[in-house]
Amino acid sequence: ECSSLTSLPNELSNFTSLTTLNICKYFSLILLSIELDNLTSLTTFYISRCSSLISLPNELDYFTTFTNFDISMCLSSTSLSNEFRNLTSLTTFYISGYLSLTSLLNELDNLTSLINLDISECSSLTSFPNKLDNLTSFTTLYIIKYSSLSFVPIGLSSYLRKDIIDFKG
DSSP states (O other): OOTTOOSOOGGGGGOSEEEEEEEEOOTTOOBOOOOOTTOOEEEEEEEEOOTTOOBOOGGGGGOSEEEEEEEESOOSOSOOTTTTTTOOEEEEEEEESOTTOOBOOGGGGGOSEEEEEEEESOTTOOBOOSOOTTOOBOOEEEEESOSOOOBOOGGGGGGOOOSEEEEEO
């Protein structure tokens, strides 16, 4: 628990490869101003309980593949911005307790592989990306505890293998 830290150590910029980046309980962290320019590989990005965080690092757009991307209980930001424009493959995308999130980004348009999309307790979420046409493998869509969701693309079911689709309001 790092409740008083407002930034991450600059030494992270020295790494060229990380398996997991886990940022948890940085309650005063507003921006993730970490330099990831040298990082060529990152499998899992996990950020949780950074209640003051307003944005993710722009450097996330360098990555084309994540196995797991998990963002939980980061309350201040309303969008995930442009950080995923180059992402083509993602196994699990988990968003939970992101109370101010109003939409999932259109930057997910380049995804061709997404196995699990799990969204829970995002009560301000009103829509999904308009276009997920490139998605060829998608197994599980799980959405729970939303109250404002008004739009899910009609074509979602046309490319979705329906192992689980669970909407609970």
